[in-house]
Amino acid sequence: MPGAFLPPTREGVPGGREGAGPSLVVVATPPDVAGTCAAEALAAHPGAVVTDVSSVKEAVARDVLDAAERSHDPSMAGRYVGSHPMAGRERSGAGSADADLFFGRPWVVVAHRGSDARAVLAVRTLATDVGAVPLDLDARAHDQSVALVSHVPQLVSSLLAARLAEAPSAALALAGQGLRDMTRIAASDPRLWTAIIGGNAGPVSDVLHALRADLDGLVAALDRAREQGPLLGGSAGAVNHVMAEGNRGVARIPGKHGGAPQRFAEVEVLVPDRAGELGRLFGELGEIGVNIEDLILDHSAGQRVGVARVMVDPLRARDAEIELERRGWRIIAHATREEGQ
Numbered sequence: 435m436p437g438a439f440l441p442p443t444r445e446g447v448p449g450g451r452e453g454a455g456p457s458l459v460v461v462a463t464p465p466d467v468a469g470t471c472a473a474e475a476l477a478a479h480p481g482a483v484v485t486d487v488s489s490v491k492e493a494v495a496r497d498v499l500d501a502a503e504r505s506h507d508p509s510m511a512g513r514y515v516g517s518h519p520m521a522g523r524e525r526s527g528a529g530s531a532d533a534d535l536f537f538g539r540p541w542v543v544v545a546h547r548g549s550d551a552r553a554v555l556a557v558r559t560l561a562t563d564v565g566a567v568p569l570d571l572d573a574r575a576h577d578q579s580v581a582l583v584s585h586v587p588q589l590v591s592s593l594l595a596a597r598l599a600e601a602p603s604a605a606l607a608l609a610g611q612g613l614r615d616m617t618r619i620a621a622s623d624p625r626l627w628t629a630i631i632g633g634n635a636g637p638v639s640d641v642l643h644a645l646r647a648d649l650d651g652l653v654a655a656l657d658r659a660r661e662q663g664p665l666l667g668g669s670a671g672a673v674n675h676v677m678a679e680g681n682r683g684v685a686r687i688p689g690k691h692g693g694a695p696q697r698f699a700e701v702e703v704l705v706p707d708r709a710g711e712l713g714r715l716f717g718e719l720g721e722i723g724v725n726i727e728d729l730i731l732d733h734s735a736g737q738r739v740g741v742a743r744v745m746v747d748p749l750r751a752r753d754a755e756i757e758l759e760r761r762g763w764r765i766i767a768h769a770t771r772e773e774g775q
Contacts, residue, residue, distance in 0.1 A: 456482045458556055464629040465490035469497020476502070476510045483553040485517045485560070489580055490633035491544045491573040499546065509550075515557045516544035518576065519566055520584075526623060537565035544573050581637035586645065588619055588627060589638070595620035611732040652676055698727050699751030700743055702766040703758060705731075707738040715742060718761055724754045741766060 459475045461468055465488035472494065475484045486494055495516050502511035521539035523530055541561035545554045561568040571579065595617040598606065631638055655672030664670060705711050712731075719726060728745035746754055755765045 455479050458482060458560060459484045460560070461486040461488075464488065464626055465494055465633040466629040469494040469501070472498050472514060473501035473510075476513055477505065477507065480507060480509065483513050483515065483556045485515050485557045487517055487519055488633075489518055489584065489630050491516045491518060491542075491576045493633045495544070495546055495573050499548075511546075511548045512550040513553050514546070515549045515553050516546070516573065517557050517561070518542040518544065518580070519561070519564075521566070526626075534565070536561075539566050540569050541566035542571050542576055543568050544571055544576050546573070577634050578637045578640075581634055581641050585631060585634055585638050586641045588622060589631065589642070590645075591617055591620045592622075592627075611730060614733075648676065648679075697748065698745035699748040700745055701751055701754050701758070703742045703744060704764040704766055705740050705742045707733075707740055712742065715744075715758075715763065718758065718763075719744070719746075719754060722754060722757045724750045 456479055459479055459482045461472045461475055461484065463471050463486070468486040468488040468490075472484050472486045475482070476498070486498075488494055495514075498514050498516075499511055502514070519536050519539065519541045521536050523532070523535070541564075543554060543557050543561065558568040598617070652672050655669045658666070659669035703715060705715060716726065724746050726744055726746065730743040730745075732741040732743065744754075759765055
């Protein structure tokens with residue numbers, strides 16, 4: 435539905451008038467109410483561009499455009515542009531705020547067919563102003579994409595973490611960094627995610643059906659192995675297939691700065707659990723002239739020590755090990771690895 439616009443102000447905001455209210459309104463609500471809130475903002479501020487930042491776009495846009503159809507404001511639909519910053523945390527509230535949250539992260543701009551070009555520009559400018567990188571997608575492509583890279587990972591993390599609720603304490607005492615990595619986002623707000631998943635039910639369901647088919651095949655092979663033994667049950671081939679396909683998928687995740695995955699060397703350093711020790715390690719690597727490409731910190735259960743797995747340029751890894759040992763650090767291991775694996 436095309437939208438008509440009043441002439442732009444000198445700032446280039448469609449329909450805006452100096453001193454007549456906001457030129458841009460950002461609706462930051464759960465997706466089940468984002469469409470209603472965006473429509474109310476469009477009606478309340480007839481000179482403003484309105485964007486919502488919910489993680490579901492097709493259902494929200496449908497609610498906004500339906501409201502625009504019923505309105506008497508010919509500019510309403512054109513002033514709406516959906517968007518979605520691809521950054522966030524599992525914690526909410528002012529105490530968890532981060533001024534650099536969006537820096538270097540994608541910000542998806544989801545215009546519809548009737549979005550005014552100047553409204554799209556206003557939303558893209560918002561993204562760049564906070565340090566994000568604007569990307570253009572239509573609503574359907576966005577929802578299918580986030581189902582795969584965001585919504586289903588959240589559900590899988592929560593499903594795995596739920597297995598821990600009644601787990602024996604002895605088992606949890608063995609938990610390593612892999613389990614922590616897999617379950618970190620399971621601490622997210624259930625109410626918010628209920629709205630997100632409900633709003634994107636179709637694409638999420640499609641991914642879960644494919645995941646269930648893979649899981650069913652693996653479980654069937656393991657059940658046969660339990661009854662017949664691993665050599666007859668075919669579990670080795672099934673597990674190998676799952677792992678190999680996982681390797682193939684991980685290799686497609688963009689690497690540092692969005693480029694292709696790179697091969698880094700991994701230097702493992704024992705770090706005492708005392709204030710300032712990790713900062714001292716970082717500082718001494720900087721003095722050595724070795725850049726930290728990535729970092730994983732493993733905590734040792736029941737010990738006042740951790741292992742910093744520092745990813746560095748393979749050509750500098752041995753230098754880093756020698757210099758760190760000379761400065762009193764204990765080096766545990768060194769292995770070349772592909773970024774993201």
